[in-house]
Amino acid sequence: MGFSEEQARRLLGLEPRLGLQRREAAAAQLLLLGLSAEAALGLLERIPAVLRMPAERLQERTAELRRLGLDGGQLQRAVSRCPQLFTLPRRRMAAAVRLLREQCLFTAEQLREVLGTCPAVLLEEPRSLHHHFQYAYFRMGVQQKEMVKARLFRMPFAELRNRHIFLERRGLYQTPHKGQTQTSNPKLKDILQLPEKDFLASLARSTPEEYEVFKKLLAREEEEEAKEEEDGEEDRDALYAEDDEDLDK
Structure with a gap:
């Protein structure tokens, strides 16, 4: 199969209870x-x-990924970066694809590029994935084409939000109004792909110490907002309970 003796020993050490034929079948598919x-x-x-999956299942998943536009080197890179694509439940993958196409409105070509550069996007919960997209689209005023080019989904949402709000509060990013993008804003690609040190020096014009303080303050703000929302819900529940008691009298 092309494995050296050392590689064959490593293969045999995986999932010891599986038979040799099962191991070879899975390895052959890869x-x-x-x-x-x-x-x-x-x-x-x-x-x-992956070794426990029947060869037919691996073939089916490979065919599904190819139907999404991944093939050749792009498919190889996708499964190497994110081997969980093989074990991901079909419904979960279909839900993520449907959301990206129907709600985020990525074209088939854009979807292919997203999956090729960030295959782990298929592992995300649809609600979280949609929130990530909506933040970039509505809050930052970024269009799908720029999201794809900048590889939006490679950066965790929390870090994207931290960087964006930090720039915004320093007056370096203008919140778009009525769906219009501010052309003077930094490019999404620079916000996402610059290492933190370069992001702070060239875009935010700040120091690591200031950024750390900001992140702590932002986290505290979020905690306070969540607590206020929770308290408000409790007050509403209590009010409804009082109204129900009055109606019962």
Whole structure:
């Protein structure tokens, strides 16, 4: 199969209760994708559950990913970066794809690019994924084309929000109004892809110490807002309970 003796020993050490034929079948499917023996073995070591999947299931999932536009080197990179794509439940994957196409309105080509550069997006809960998109679209005024180019979904939402609000409060990012993007704003690609040190120096014009203080203050604000919302819900519940008691009299 193309494995060296050392690689074969590593393969045999995975999922000891599985038979040799089952291991070889799973490994063969990965090699058919064009992965090298080392890349295939590394994938199996990260997600041994792939070995327990029937070869037919692996073939079906590969076909599903190809139907989404991933093929060749792009498919190889996607499964290498995110081997959980093989074990992800079909409904979960379909829900993420449907949201990206129907609610986020990415074109088929844009979806292919998103999945090729950030395959882990399919692992996200639809609600969280939609919130991530909506924040960039409505709060930051960024269009789908720029999101794809900047690889929006590679950065965790919390860090995206931290960087955006930090720039905003320093007067370096203008909140768009009526759906219009402020052309003077920093590019999303720079906000997302610059290392924190460069982001602070070139975009935020600030220091790491100031950024750390800001993040702590923002976290405190969020806690206070959540508590106020919770207290408000309790007050409303109490008010409704009193109204019900009055009606019963």
